[in-house]
Amino acid sequence: AVVSTQSTGNAKQSIAETYKSKETEKKTDYQHRLTEVEGGVFTPLVMSTTGGVGKEFSTMLCQLAAKKEKSSGYSYQQCKRYIRLRLSFSMVRSVTLSLRGYRGSPKCETTSCELYNL
Numbered sequence: 396a397v398v399s400t401q402s403t404g405n406a407k408q409s410i411a412e413t414y415k416s417k418e419t420e421k422k423t424d425y426q427h428r429l430t431e432v433e434g435g436v437f438t439p440l441v442m443s444t445t446g447g448v449g450k451e452f453s454t455m456l457c458q459l460a461a462k463k464e465k466s467s468g469y470s471y472q473q474c475k476r477y478i479r480l481r482l483s484f485s486m487v488r489s490v491t492l493s494l495r496g497y498r499g500s501p502k503c504e505t506t507s508c509e510l511y512n513l
Contacts, residue, residue, distance in 0.1 A: 396421060400443045414449035417441045 396417050399405065405413045421439035429437040441449035448456065460475035467474065 396439065396441050398441060398443050400445065400447070410443070410447060411450075414441050414443075414447075418449050418451055 398413055398417050400410050400413050408416070418439045418441050421441065422437065425439075426437050429435045438451050438455050439449070440452045440455070442452060456475060456478060459478055460471055463469070463474040463478065464471045469477075
């Protein structure tokens, strides 16, 4: 969830309290389904419009950067910076796509005969 920490609804809370309340809200919405039905673990990714992230999101970023550091040979900070950069570009791409719509050519359906030149 992306949260505006400066909005009138969140102005009465500290930034940490805002993150915590949104994380709790997301957990109550999705936790039961994921743990009981699908057998997974749910980590709410809460961030602010100014670039800050919630506690659980920060923990997930740190764990992901540590794994990337071991497999890539880059430093921990470089890996964390890279992950945040990729995430930022993915979000911008997603917002742009939702605002202007997909403008590429539609994917054509090919049959197996066409694929194998039969």
